[in-house]
Each structure stands twice: as structure tokens, then as C-alpha cells.
Amino acid sequence: MKVALFGAGRIGKVHAASIKTDPRSELVAVTDVMIEAAQALAQEHGIAVRSPEEILADPSIDAILIASSTNTHADLIEVGAKAGKAVFCEKPIDLDLKRALEIGRIAKTHDKPMMMGFNRRFDPNFAAVKAALDAGEVGKGELLAVTSYDPAPPPVSYIKVSGGLYRDMMIHDFDICAFLFGMPKMVMAHGSCLVDPEIGAAGDIDTAVVVLTYADGRIATIRNSRRAPYGYDQRVELLGSEGTLEARNEVENTVVKSTAAGTVSAKPVFFFLERYMRAYAIEWRAFVDACVEGKPVPATVQDGVNALALAEAANQSFREGRPIEVTSEMTGV
Amino acid sequence: MKVALFGAGRIGKVHAASIKTDPRSELVAVTDVMIEAAQALAQEHGIAVRSPEEILADPSIDAILIASSTNTHADLIEVGAKAGKAVFCEKPIDLDLKRALEIGRIAKTHDKPMMMGFNRRFDPNFAAVKAALDAGEVGKGELLAVTSYDPAPPPVSYIKVSGGLYRDMMIHDFDICAFLFGMPKMVMAHGSCLVDPEIGAAGDIDTAVVVLTYADGRIATIRNSRRAPYGYDQRVELLGSEGTLEARNEVENTVVKSTAAGTVSAKPVFFFLERYMRAYAIEWRAFVDACVEGKPVPATVQDGVNALALAEAANQSFREGRPIEVTSEMTGV
Amino acid sequence: MKVALFGAGRIGKVHAASIKTDPRSELVAVTDVMIEAAQALAQEHGIAVRSPEEILADPSIDAILIASSTNTHADLIEVGAKAGKAVFCEKPIDLDLKRALEIGRIAKTHDKPMMMGFNRRFDPNFAAVKAALDAGEVGKGELLAVTSYDPAPPPVSYIKVSGGLYRDMMIHDFDICAFLFGMPKMVMAHGSCLVDPEIGAAGDIDTAVVVLTYADGRIATIRNSRRAPYGYDQRVELLGSEGTLEARNEVENTVVKSTAAGTVSAKPVFFFLERYMRAYAIEWRAFVDACVEGKPVPATVQDGVNALALAEAANQSFREGRPIEVTSEMTGV
């Protein structure tokens, strides 16, 4: 299948490399408003820079991969769907839940695969936890704890347009909770500005805990910080009726040093590219499986709506200081 | 110093053994309403069974160790204080916060050491976390997560008189949060009955998550379950501005087996006696240090009041489904 | 059973404490050429200091525990046996293999339990490896590796009378190999003086590797060093036809700290008392089991002869630079 890439920035480059790892897919065009970025990527991959209109109009292009800035996602999904393309889109659908719900309705009627880039579902560690849970290896799930700390906060300029911690950062963790435990009934959000006062001045938080409670009594907690000086801390732990499952961090190497000062081992890998590079390739393979072999899409537009709905509920809970119910109005289902 | 023991049950026996480990203290008498239990313990240790009145009236007895049933704690502390004894009392002071506050006021005027048996503070692992945090090894504390699962629930008959999960089980975890982070401003409690429907029928929960938020923005989470089939799961993890500290479980042995089926290592030690036996001896040494050398008491009656106040707030939060503020009326300070 | 202790030094004190942990045994007397040491220990335990002759002549004393200096072991075993006592003796039987073989012959005809203090067999970690191997959990044993490093070398004055590294230090590791894999056919020894030139000047080595090869093709390696600045390093690892078993070190606590400098966990416990305190109590229980319940002795005089024979073979191999066969003349069987 032939693929065109929207967005030649950091994450666009990652996807361009992933496309190469599956022999069934071929990157044939790239587009970006930053023309130099598009040209550089095109040259590296021996492909053409084309306009969005050309790409959408070209019937030989089977799929578009949307890795452009967040505010373009919804519109590109919409026009991609209208053009009859299979669509792979980076999270989030949109910062606005109403708009995301519209896209969710469009997705329901589109007959080509549409997939959201929730890369963590494809991390071999998290995927192994999911597989073990589904196989009943620890009985029925009861408590879930997701830990997700970035090594260092992004620039405050980014924070200002990010949609806030719950929508920008914790959205991945909302999705992991949905992936493992499904959709909760209630959301209770706590948050503080402890890392950088400028983040607080920009109206956001940098440290947060959210508790999700489920209709059947299960409880999930998410912990977020914008700063973990030892590296990217990405863990999941769940208690089931027959045991626990933990996905620990991946570390830089396996060396252990013991001296009079203690026993020292390597830190977690530093950031998401190191941690999730394998996940991006596996994720892409799953999209090609859906396009070429008709397999189910493992991260749907509805999953994207759901994660955004939880972020919205968290925002409201944080503002109002009380638990917020997740309604069908929020998720469209 | 000469010590008399109130209560010859399971925890009384543990303390009797601990008293022996410090050459500065001598167990000289035991009392229990279950006369056979008192006699058995007395025989094992070559001491006398005496009545509470005799013990309190005997000026040669320096200290009493209260390990009798919960509903006797407050009264025994009170009469022990009146009799001029140093007092060591198992947690909790009382299931009723008002009564505990009264004891707190008595403690303030008593001129002998009074100490609460918050054994986990003396666990070498948790104590090492505290020492490293206080030494600034991970900067300023930001997020705290306490995990505390029992291997299996107690009998429902016990549940009915226990005061409920927050007061009976999570009280230890409230104390560990206070030990590491001090007293929070708000308490938000969640809970479910997932382990045994009879616990629910008895009006209690068996699975719970509580979030404590602090005036300066720090956040702590506590997770409790009455069941962890792999053993006693007792961990602490905290994020500071410069790193994390974790106290992991102690395990049965250090053997690791690798076969085609995976790599298998030992489970956590099974229950609190295995995990905290060292802690009980260290705890007792600290009490003797306070009595004999005038060192500060490391787990005060006020600490007991504080933990109970958090349990009370959790109970109210759970009932009302909203965060509850911890007031000075609740803690008496 | 009533027990008399020969030797009130460091290891004698350890054993005196162990005797207390089994209610079936009672320490009634102690003897030591260092009269002050004997008196101090006697006072602490409320027992009498008596002469060896008195002890041996007292028919109420069931067993003697020999923890005196190495050069007295063989004679005390011999007179203890003649006096009809059960005998527990610290390793080694003697530094001279011929004398050890004589004791071995005496042991064969003595009708009371005689046990050698190979404490490591009772370490819960090594014992769990043995149990798993015997249960076939990793199939048939093929390769064995024993690592045994002391934290720091003893004084050179001790080295001079120790009998040399193979007899003094590695004898424990020879016994662990015999415990897990039985007696080898050939011994090849390598050794160096890398830690302290004064050890070399005293005619000894401080760093050594020995390879034991078995008639059926199995191979064991032992690594020794007199110095491991991070603590007492005591590990066993074996490969079987279906997997591996490792007994790792016990560590000071379970705390893990992650900062920008790496992930730091606790060191191994510092020396044999910390590591093997539990083993000493379990070992003593096994001796009492043999005396009181007639259970088999789990570390026999023959085991002591065998370990010494391997040390002798290692000495010869090291001197001659070639593999040495372990003959029945060496082991007496």
C-alpha cells in the first residue's frame, strides 16, 4: 500500500522510518507547511514533496498518516475520509471534545481503516500485561496504577498551546487505563504546580494524580509528573484476584556495578523515542494489517474520543474539586 | 527497666520476644482476661501472671506495654499514665476519634514516654526511605505512593468489630504518609468490595484507594486490598525533585530459576510477622531509648491521633463522595 | 538435651545464641582457655564455667559443641566421642588430612550424632537451590559456579596459622560443591596474591579459582577473593539440562533510589554473621533433630573429611600446576 505523510517534524520522521520497516507499505509523498522540513524528509527517503490537495486527489495513494500539529488533526481526518483514504492519525483527535465527537461520527461511516496513534498499546511490555490479563493469568482485575513521568517539562510556550496536562500528557495514560480496564464511571482529578512556577503562571499544572472508578468497583490511579531527572518513567501495575502484573521501565543497559557506595544499575531510557521506538514499528504493522488483511483496528477513533472525554472530565473535576461522572454524552456511545 | 505486658495474644507474644532482645529491659509480669493465654506466656518467659491493678500499683514496674484488644487501649493508656508508668501502646488509640483526642491531651501532660506501636516506621526499608528523603537525596518530595495489600482477608467476624478498612488496615498507611510527608490538607477516599461479598454485607469494603493532598501541592496515594495471593505486599515509592525512592518487598529467599517457562524468583514474605519481626525489635529499642536515655519518642500519641483523624476523614469522604478537609478540630493541634 | 560449649569466642557466642532458639536444647556449661571470655559468656547466659574434664565426665551433659580454635577440634571430637557425647564441631576437623581421616574412622563407630558446622548448607537460599535441584526443577545438573568473596582479608597473623586459602576459606565452597554435586574426580587449582602482598609474603594467596571435574562430565568452578569492598559476596549458580538456578546475595534493605546518577540499591549484607545468622539457627535445629528425633545428620564428619581432601588436592594442584585426582585414599571411602 502507498502512504503519504502529513507532517515532517520529529514524530513524522519516526513514522517515516516505521513505514519502511513493513515491506507491505511504501512511503510515496510527504507534505508539511514547513517546506524545508518536508524537503529534507523527502530527500532522505527518495520521495516527492506534494501538496495536501495533490495527495488527497491521487487515487494511487491508499493511506494518509497524519503527524502534523494537533490543530490540523480533525480536519485532515475529515478530508482524508472524504477522499476515501485509510487514515492513521497521531493523538489527539482534537483538543475540543465536541469536534472529536464529530470525527467519531464520521469514523463510524468510513469504510476504510481509521486508527489513532496510541503508541503505548504497542509497547511490548504494556502489550504483554494486556495479554496476561486477558488470559486470566492474574484473575479478574481489581486495582490499576499507571505511572508516567516525563524526564523534563517542555518549554512553557508549548505548555500554553498544549491543552493542559490532562489533555496533552495524561491522555496517553487515560488510554492505557481504557486499554486495560475499559471506560470508568467516575473521574477524580488532583493536580499541582511543583516543577516550574512558570507552568503555573501559564495556567497549567505539572504534577497530577487522577483516580478512575469503575461501575463494577475496580479502581485505577494515574500519576503524572513533568519531571523525573532519572529518565522517562513509564510503568503499569495491576492487582488481580490471583496476583499482580507490572510492566517496569526499560533501562539503558544491563550493567550492574557494586562498590562500597552501593549497587548501581542503569537508568530508564531517557525519553519516548528510546522507549517506544519498537512500539511505533509494531503500531504501524497493525495499521497495515488492518488495511491489507482486514484485521480489526487496535486503536480506534472511538478510543481517541474516549481518552479525550476522560481528559475533559479530569479538567472539570480539577476545576470543581469533586468527582465527575463520565456520561454517554461525553463519549458519544 | 521493668516492663509489664497487657495482652498475651499474637501481638503480645511478639512484643514479649522483642523485650528480650534489649538487655536494658526486662519483662516481669503479664496480664490478660484470657487467663490461659497469660499463664502460657508467663511460663514461657519465667514471669508472673498478675492483675492489672497489681501491675499499676507496683512502683518497681517502670513501663506497661499495651497489646490487649483495641477497645481497652484508651482506658489502659489513661490508667497507666495516672500510675506514672511509661506507656507503649499498640495502634490504634481507639476507634473513636473523640476518645483518642482526650488521650492525646493526657499524653501532653504525662512526663513519661508514651509511644504508639506504628511498627512500620521501624522497618529498615521504610526507615531507609525516610532517612534518604530527609537527607535530601532525591530533593524535595512531590508524589508519594503507598501500596499495602494483605495476603488474605481476616474472618468476617473480625471485620465487623474492626472499625472498617480505613481505621483498621489503612491506618498504618496513613501513618506512613504522615511519617514521610507530614499531615495533608484534604482526603479523598474511594473503596469497593471486590474480594469477598460477605465483607460488603458486613458494611465494609476490602479494596480502597485514598488520595491525600497537601497544602504545598504534594500528593500521596494509598492503595489497599485485603487480598494478595502472592503474599504481604508492602511498598512505598516517592518522587522527589531529583529522583525517586522505592522500598520494595522483602522476599522469601534470593533464588532465581530460569527455565523455558520463564524466570521465577521468590514471593514476598507471607505476612506481617515475617516482614516486620525486625521492625518490632527496633521499635522496642526506640522505646527503651526514650525511657532510659531520654531520646525523643519516634511515634507519639499525637501520631496516633493524626492517623485516626485521617481514617475518620476517609470514612466521611467515602460516605459523601467528596474530598474532606483535615481540620485542627480533628487532630487537636 | 543439655549442651556444653567449648570456645567462647566470636563463633562460640553465635552458637550459644543459636542453642537458645531451640526449646529442646539447653546450654548448661562453657569452657575456654581464655577464662575471661568463658566467664563473660557464662554470665550472659546464666550458666557455669567448667573445665573440659568436668564437662566430659558429667553424664547429664548430652552433647558438646566445639567452637574452639582449629587445632583443638580433632582432639575434642575424639574425647567427646569417648565420653559418649553427641558432638557438634565447627569446620575444619583438622588442618591435617591424615588426622581428619582418623577422626572419620572414629565417627563411623560412634553411636551418637556427630555433625560438622557447614553452616552454608543451612542458608535458606543455598538450601532452596539444593531442594530445587533435587526435585528436578532444572533437570540434571551440568555446570556449577560458586562465588565466595570476603569483604576484607583477615590479619596476616591469622593467615599464617590458617592453613592457607584452600583449607581455611575455600573449604566452605568445596563443601557446597559436594552438597550440590557430590565428590569430583579431579581438582585443578589456580591462585594469586592480588589483594595484599603481605599475604603473599606469608606464603599464601588471596585470590583463587578452582575447577572440579566429575566422573560423569559435570564441571564446577569456585572463585574466591579475600576482598570485596561492597560486602560479603556469596552466590551459587548452576546450569541444568532444563534451566538454571541462582542463589543471589542477601542485601541490606530493599530500597532503590533512581536519580540522574543512576539507580542505586543496597549492598550485600556485610559479613558472615549478617548473612548466615538464620543459617546458624537452622543448623542447630538440625543437630537437635538428629539427637532428639534420630533424624539423619545433614553434615557429617565424612563431609568434613571430603572438604578437607578437596582442599588438599587443591594445594597439591596449585603447587604442581596440574590437575590432581581425588583418590579413595584421600577421602577414606
Place this chain on the structure above:
Amino acid sequence: MKVALFGAGRIGKVHAASIKTDPRSELVAVTDVMIEAAQALAQEHGIAVRSPEEILADPSIDAILIASSTNTHADLIEVGAKAGKAVFCEKPIDLDLKRALEIGRIAKTHDKPMMMGFNRRFDPNFAAVKAALDAGEVGKGELLAVTSYDPAPPPVSYIKVSGGLYRDMMIHDFDICAFLFGMPKMVMAHGSCLVDPEIGAAGDIDTAVVVLTYADGRIATIRNSRRAPYGYDQRVELLGSEGTLEARNEVENTVVKSTAAGTVSAKPVFFFLERYMRAYAIEWRAFVDACVEGKPVPATVQDGVNALALAEAANQSFREGRPIEVTSEMTGV
């Protein structure tokens, strides 16, 4: 730089992929006596199949990568050198030490980089051990232990032409010892046939221990087995005067499961492709660094001679049952 590949088998494919990972190198031709293999690889990479003669005669080709069968290595190195190419050659140079020594002499006069494919030197774990040792992080090296077990033995047909375990399998471990500790003075080899009697019938062993002793007293041990049912077991551990360094296995994922049956974590990755894929890319980058930037070659032909000399000494030691000295005649230096 333009590169031609000799050999389109399993390891040839790995190298073809590695060449792609460095933008400074370009694969332009492949040759193989198995023409279908050459064609398949050529098609996948969009390059030409050419004869060895064409490749050697083409002045636009800067380097050849020799990944053909072992018996062709020496001749191809020789003709490659004569043709003025930079040469990268898979280990070993040859099964015959005399022939390898000839190649070593040729290498000394060739003015282009010649590098041997000792991939383990580039494993990030082993490289981190080397870096820490060289930086003095554990003081001066004293004891080294290399563990290297294959998951399962190769076919007996391969064993028969392999040159035997010491030359075929342990050669990597000899190189790791040389990499970390330099060249030893003496070699003592032990070996058995425990895995498969057909390997023994073919005149080889499948289980082996070798001890290398150094002129300055350091000692290294190597353990090999052709079978480890839990996966590829590749570890290094060394004791220095100030501590230890260990490179542990890489494992399939970071998931840990705790149930009543124990705590289970993932096995080591299954075989060398999984374990060393990163190492192959780093290794290639080092070769390009040498060719393009004139950096020193990190795995020289002399390193290849040295490893083979140790294998030869091990063979002799095993045959004769005694330690063998490593002479300058064996290594050519």
C-alpha cells in the same frame, strides 16, 4: 563509501541491514556461491549480484564485507587486501592458526582498515563494562567470569565442520577476555559432552570451562554450554580491587507477574540476532569511522589471531589435560 558483500546467508543479511543504518556507507553489490541467495538479497536491497572478480576489480568499491563460509575468510581477506580494499571480515580468520598468522602478517602491511567481526565488543552492555573498567570505576581488575550458553546446539552436521567448540563457540569468549583483560599467559581447558551424545560421537564437546591465568596474577574463567533452554545466556562479571561489574542478560520484556506460584519475569532474548542486533549496527559504524574518519579499528586482525591462538591452546590443553602456555609463536607478537 561503497561496500560489496561476500555472502548472502543469515549473517550476510544482518550485515546488509547494518550497512543501511549508517548514511555514510552504501551497499552496492553482493556475491554468493548460492546464486539464489545472492539474488534474493540483491533484489531486497535494489543492488546488483556480481562476481568476486568484478567486485575486486571495481575501483569504485571501497570496502568488502566478508560474511561467507569460514573456509573462504582467509583467502578473501588476502585478495581483498591485494585489491586495495578496506576489509571487514566475520570471525574467525581461519580454523588453522598458521593460516591466520599469515593473514595477520598481511594485515600489518595493508594500509586500509581491516576489521574482524567480534560483535560482542559492541554490545552496549559489554561495552559499558569495558568503559567502566577502563575508567577505574572498580579499581584494578582481578577476576573475570564469562558465561556464554547457546539456547540449543546446532545440527551435528555443522558441529563436524565447525572446528570444535573452542574454535567455533568459545572464540567469542576468548575475545571478550582479551577485550577486557588482554592476553593471558596460560590456558587450562575442561570439557564434556553432556547435551547430545551425537556431538561426542562427532568428536566434539558441548559443555566446557576454560581458565585463563595472566602474568600479573589475574584469572579469567569461561563457561560454555550448547544448551540453555531459557534462551541465549550471555553475561560477563568481573571483580576489581574496588568492586564488581556485571553485564546481565537482555530480557524479552520488563513484565513481572506475582502469583501464589512465585514471581515470574521474562526470559533472556532467545538468540544472538535478538541480543546483538544493536551491536551489529554499532560495529558497522565503527568500521565506517575507521574508513572515513581514520579512527582506530576496534577489533583488529591481530585480535582475530589472538582469539584463535587461545582456542588452539585450549584444544591442546583439553587433549593433554594440562595447562598450556600462550607463546609469541602462537600469536605472532
